[in-house]
Amino acid sequence: MSAAKTYMKFDWLMIFIFIALVSMGWINIYSASLSDSAQGYFDFKQIYGKQMIWIGLSFILIIFILAIESKFYENYASIIYLVSLLSLAGLFVFGRTIAGTTAWYDFGGFSIQPSEFAKAATGLALAKYVSDIQTNMQELKHQIRAFIILALPVILIILQPDPGSVLVYAAFVFPLYREGLHGVYLLLGLFATVIFVSTLAFGAVWAAVAVILIAVVVYYRNRKKRPNILKYIMIVVACIGFAFSVSYIFNNVFKQHHRDRFNIVLGKEVDSRGIGYNTNQSEIAISNGGWLGKGWTQGTQTKGNFVPEQHTDYIFSTVGEEWGFVGSMIVVLLFTGLILRIIYKAEKQKNQFGRVYGYSVAAIIFLHFFVNIGMVTGIFPTVGIPLPFFSYGGSGLWGFTILLFIFIKLDAANYYYI
Amino acid sequence: MRKFVLIALVLLSGVLFTARLFYLQVLDSSPESLEQNSAIKVMYDYPQRGYIFDRNDNLLVSNQPSYDVMVIPRDVKPLDTLEFCKLLKISTEDFKEVLRKAEIYSPRLPSVVVPQLNKADYASLSEKMYKYEGFYIQRRSLRDYQVNHSANVLGYIAEVNNAIIKKNPYYQMGELIGTAGVEKEYEEVLRGVKGVKYIQRDRFNRDIGPYKDGIFDTIPERGKDIQLTIDAVLQEYGERLMVNKRGGIVAIEPSSGEILALVTAPSYDPSLLVGRDRSKNFTKLWYDTISKPLYDRGLMGEYPPGSPFKALTALIALQENVTTEDDRINCPGGYYYNGRRLMKCHGAHGATSMVYGIAKSCNTYFATLYRRSVDNYSTIQEGTDKWKEHLTSFGLGNFLGYDLPSGRRGLIPDSKFYNRFYNFPKYRWFSTATISNSIGQGEINLTPIQMANFTAAIANRGWYFTPHVIKNIVGTDTIPQKFKEKHHTTIDPKHFEPVVEGMFQVYESGTASYLRIPGIEICGKTGTAENFTRIDGKRVQLTDHSIFVAFAPKDNPKIALAVFVENGYWGSRWAGRIAGLMIEKYIKGEITRKDMEKFILEGSLEDEYAKPYSGKPFTINR
Numbered sequence A: 001m002s003a004a005k006t007y008m009k010f011d012w013l014m015i016f017i018f019i020a021l022v023s024m025g026w027i028n029i030y031s032a033s034l035s036d037s038a039q040g041y042f043d044f045k046q047i048y049g050k051q052m053i054w055i056g057l058s059f060i061l062i063i064f065i066l067a068i069e070s071k072f073y074e075n076y077a078s079i080i081y082l083v084s085l086l087s088l089a090g091l092f093v094f095g096r097t098i099a100g101t102t103a104w105y106d107f108g109g110f111s112i113q114p115s116e117f118a119k120a121a122t123g124l125a126l127a128k129y130v131s132d133i134q135t136n137m138q139e140l141k142h143q144i145r146a147f148i149i150l151a152l153p154v155i156l157i158i159l160q161p162d163p164g165s166v167l168v169y170a171a172f173v174f175p176l177y178r179e180g181l182h183g184v185y186l187l188l189g190l191f192a193t194v195i196f197v198s199t200l201a202f203g204a205v206w207a208a209v210a211v212i213l214i215a216v217v218v219y220y221r222n223r224k225k226r227p228n229i230l231k232y233i234m235i236v237v238a239c240i241g242f243a244f245s246v247s248y249i250f251n252n253v254f255k256q257h258h259r260d261r262f263n264i265v266l267g268k269e270v271d272s273r274g275i276g277y278n279t280n281q282s283e284i285a286i287s288n289g290g291w292l293g294k295g296w297t298q299g300t301q302t303k304g305n306f307v308p309e310q311h312t313d314y315i316f317s318t319v320g321e322e323w324g325f326v327g328s329m330i331v332v333l334l335f336t337g338l339i340l341r342i343i344y345k346a347e348k349q350k351n352q353f354g355r356v357y358g359y360s361v362a363a364i365i366f367l368h369f370f371v372n373i374g375m376v377t378g379i380f381p382t383v384g385i386p387l388p389f390f391s392y393g394g395s396g397l398w399g400f401t402i403l404l405f406i407f408i409k410l411d412a413a414n415y416y417y418i
Numbered sequence B: 001m002r003k004f005v006l007i008a009l010v011l012l013s014g015v016l017f018t019a020r021l022f023y024l025q026v027l028d029s030s031p032e033s034l035e036q037n038s039a040i041k042v043m044y045d046y047p048q049r050g051y052i053f054d055r056n057d058n059l060l061v062s063n064q065p066s067y068d069v070m071v072i073p074r075d076v077k078p079l080d081t082l083e084f085c086k087l088l089k090i091s092t093e094d095f096k097e098v099l100r101k102a103e104i105y106s107p108r109l110p111s112v113v114v115p116q117l118n119k120a121d122y123a124s125l126s127e128k129m130y131k132y133e134g135f136y137i138q139r140r141s142l143r144d145y146q147v148n149h150s151a152n153v154l155g156y157i158a159e160v161n162n163a164i165i166k167k168n169p170y171y172q173m174g175e176l177i178g179t180a181g182v183e184k185e186y187e188e189v190l191r192g193v194k195g196v197k198y199i200q201r202d203r204f205n206r207d208i209g210p211y212k213d214g215i216f217d218t219i220p221e222r223g224k225d226i227q228l229t230i231d232a233v234l235q236e237y238g239e240r241l242m243v244n245k246r247g248g249i250v251a252i253e254p255s256s257g258e259i260l261a262l263v264t265a266p267s268y269d270p271s272l273l274v275g276r277d278r279s280k281n282f283t284k285l286w287y288d289t290i291s292k293p294l295y296d297r298g299l300m301g302e303y304p305p306g307s308p309f310k311a312l313t314a315l316i317a318l319q320e321n322v323t324t325e326d327d328r329i330n331c332p333g334g335y336y337y338n339g340r341r342l343m344k345c346h347g348a349h350g351a352t353s354m355v356y357g358i359a360k361s362c363n364t365y366f367a368t369l370y371r372r373s374v375d376n377y378s379t380i381q382e383g384t385d386k387w388k389e390h391l392t393s394f395g396l397g398n399f400l401g402y403d404l405p406s407g408r409r410g411l412i413p414d415s416k417f418y419n420r421f422y423n424f425p426k427y428r429w430f431s432t433a434t435i436s437n438s439i440g441q442g443e444i445n446l447t448p449i450q451m452a453n454f455t456a457a458i459a460n461r462g463w464y465f466t467p468h469v470i471k472n473i474v475g476t477d478t479i480p481q482k483f484k485e486k487h488h489t490t491i492d493p494k495h496f497e498p499v500v501e502g503m504f505q506v507y508e509s510g511t512a513s514y515l516r517i518p519g520i521e522i523c524g525k526t527g528t529a530e531n532f533t534r535i536d537g538k539r540v541q542l543t544d545h546s547i548f549v550a551f552a553p554k555d556n557p558k559i560a561l562a563v564f565v566e567n568g569y570w571g572s573r574w575a576g577r578i579a580g581l582m583i584e585k586y587i588k589g590e591i592t593r594k595d596m597e598k599f600i601l602e603g604s605l606e607d608e609y610a611k612p613y614s615g616k617p618f619t620i621n622r
Helices: A003-009 A012-033 A047-067 A071-075 A077-094 A114-131 A140-158 A163-178 A183-202 A204-221 A229-253 A256-265 A277-289 A315-348 A352-376 A394-416 B004-027 B081-088 B092-105 B119-126 B162-167 B181-185 B187-191 B232-241 B278-286 B307-319 B354-360 B363-374 B380-392 B415-422 B435-439 B448-459 B493-508 B572-588 B594-602 B606-614
Strands: A096-098 A101-107 A110-112 B040-045 B059-071 B111-117 B135-145 B157-159 B176-178 B195-201 B207-210 B226-228 B247-253 B258-265 B329-331 B334-337 B340-344 B350-352 B463-465 B470-473 B486-488 B523-535 B538-552 B559-565
Touching: A003 A394, A012 A047, A012 A315, A012 A394, A047 A394, A071 A077, A071 A114, A071 A394, A077 A101, A077 A114, A077 A140, A101 A114, A110 A394, A114 A140, A114 A163, A114 A352, A114 A394, A140 A163, A163 A183, A163 A352, A163 B004, A183 A204, A183 A229, A204 A229, A277 A315, A277 A352, A277 B004, A315 A352, A315 A394, A315 B004, A352 A394, A352 B004, B059 B092, B059 B119, B081 B092, B081 B119, B092 B111, B111 B119, B111 B135, B119 B135, B176 B181, B176 B187, B181 B187, B232 B247, B232 B258, B232 B572, B232 B594, B247 B448, B247 B572, B258 B559, B307 B354, B307 B363, B307 B380, B307 B435, B307 B448, B307 B493, B307 B523, B307 B538, B329 B363, B334 B363, B340 B363, B340 B435, B350 B354, B354 B363, B354 B493, B363 B380, B363 B435, B380 B415, B448 B463, B448 B493, B448 B538, B448 B559, B493 B523, B523 B572, B538 B572, B538 B606, B559 B572, B572 B594
Parallel strands: none
Antiparallel strands: A096 A101, A101 A110, B040 B195, B059 B111, B059 B135, B157 B176, B195 B207, B226 B470, B247 B258, B247 B559, B329 B350, B334 B340, B463 B486, B523 B538, B538 B559
16 A cells, blocks of 8 residues: 555544644643743743654654554564563663652653653553454453553552552553453452542441441342352452551551542642642632633743642643633543544454554543543542643653554554455 | 443543533632732732821821831741841740731731831841841831820721721721721721732742733822811810810801810820830720720710700790790799799899890799790690700700711600600609709700700801811812701791890809900800719719800801810809810910919819719819
């Protein structure tokens, strides 16, 4: 097939949303990082100037990604995955430590965060393994192998340690579920979350009491079916054990700043000047926006640098303050639109590899979007992960660009499979 | 199913964020004021308070700069408390207490640490202020009194308290507000409007320039000067005359209602309530419950008016057509009813006409007129209410409506009052029961300013303007409309002449004949009012109050006044002399009756006031 024909088949809607998000991201980074020493839009000493370089370079990257033969990604998935693992492992030798986390390679003027690229690599590897004709996701053996593919980068990232990035790997449960993983895993995850949250909110003892009560009620309602009482007891014991271990980990393994982050969201902390400061300032900034916002570069919280990390993880608070409800809604709609489009396209893939990879991309972007905006608007705990395409940072932008455009390439090539 | 889980989650989170953003941005965004925005620092620029002049353009009150040390608790960094307290000249305990209170008031809004530093303190402090983050010096304008009198008229300014801030959002902690006198009454005129500057700050509280290039900033608007109707010379003289006495003088220009002098005694120097010693001095004045220097007796003192009230009794009788100028009433030395003496008179005056009755203050004469007036109707209730209606038209029995913030209604009883008092209709009551009203005793209470006002109405032969102290708001050249409206009494102007003649005769041949001022035709009326107090639970009669009302000249009067001296005995002894001196001072500008002046200036009633505490007997009407 000729390159010209492939070009016609690119999904331009996704590319349009990508460009829209990246441009809006830059506009807000400009506002959030504007300082007195700034010299015009093209001042490359400034944060927004650097981001402009990253954006420019990402377009070159896109051309490369789209130019490469689509089969390359499938055939070389394992190698890409291995290189990615090596780059993560290499951090422990050559990496640079910032704020206690060893996550960067330093190349003089700029630094690279390999964990941002590992997402795409893991997605490719997982897609490759799951799409193998011999793999059956309903078999425990294959399930374990799939989980090992996920666990390797997760372990390396935990050791950095970067808990935010680890969380992202939970997203891969969605493509696996789509490919036949039993729904009980999703339910288990959900149930574990409920016990987890209620343990933190009300204490392990009350969580245990609630579990026992629920079990008794369920058993009583099902008594005519003569349920196996041993099974019930085992589940209850497991749940209570989970609750107490959560309690133990929370109190003895977590550091104070982790605990604080959960306590804020659970309403246990109201000190707006202490640990709740980030979320509080971010909420104030968003509330300031009103319907239409204060206008570009006019946000008072933004100008006064009240929101920490505003150009990275908290960039959405700038959107809220300066562009108001209308601007925030446009961003939310663009993200949901993009994710739904990716899912739609993934379902259309004729080979399983494309579908699994597409689902992985959708799930990863969704998890970032969900956790990040949830955090900035004060619904979820503070977990430091960026807003895709929006937040400042070269590695992040490139990582997401690669993630998305490999799928766009696979999708375009999809038309030529018979 | 497997296809839709992620789609459902994406849609769900879209809805969740929409709802959350709608709540935060649309529902929850109570119109945020710039004052509440932590990113905006608000700076105030206080304008000069308006000056106060007397009626002859003498400056009474101007301004001096003063400096308050302020704190914004949120911005305070650890500091050398000991050294700072030494600079501020306060104890560390006081300092900590102030900080604690400031934190409670608001961590973000400024509170006062030390108020009203003078220039010298400011100079030594200002060069070291940079060391103490969160503290700064706010320049304010403070009153500078050019005179040591008129404290009760001028009033004072004080820091606003929390109650005022809650009621009136214009004021911020540490700001000053007029809390008494004209400072309170004309607060908004004198105050002007403070200017506001909004400054954008970063999260380290550093100023990073004006907010939105200053489009919301306002410039201060200077307070307006006001001119009072007070005559500084007369006021100062009045206060000098009242030294060592208690009571009040109210002098009004009858043709305009302008208050020429409003004296209360004892008083205080207004500059006591300025500067760092303000609170110490104020506490001293406030807790002086014996001489009550903060209590304006001219406006607040409710006293039985005594004999001056007889002029009104005469006017009502003439208006009610129950007597004529020449009608003669026999005085056998008291008022007799069915052979019983209801009221004693100081002497047997014989056949008494109106002029003679007023001149000699004959009780019998006025008791007769009073009974005839209130019995002129089918019921005593109707007669009493009619009587009250006449008195109300003189501005008695209710707030006069003058432009000073303190006052009392006084009391003119009506039929409802007596019905309740005598438990009507179970028991009936008649004019004999209320006969003390005829001579200004009984249930009647008037404030000195009300007495001065009815004297002015008599001087005008039937009308008055509401008394006021505002002569002009400089720049607007106007005074409130209500002070330009003439009030007519219910008494026909023609009835005033005999009463005025009677009051003239008080000086020519009556109770004040020894107080005549050469060259001025004064009309006046003495008064001596009984009064009582409780000592150890027993009702004890004190020495009578000395009362005098007067106006002069007889024709085309320039001044009408009421003088009240507590426990001064005969009306002519203290009050009469003071009234004469005030009239002479105002009309002639100098005193010819040096004997009278000497008597008053050297005389003191302090012994009399000490009697309830010293246990000496009261000399009652002896």
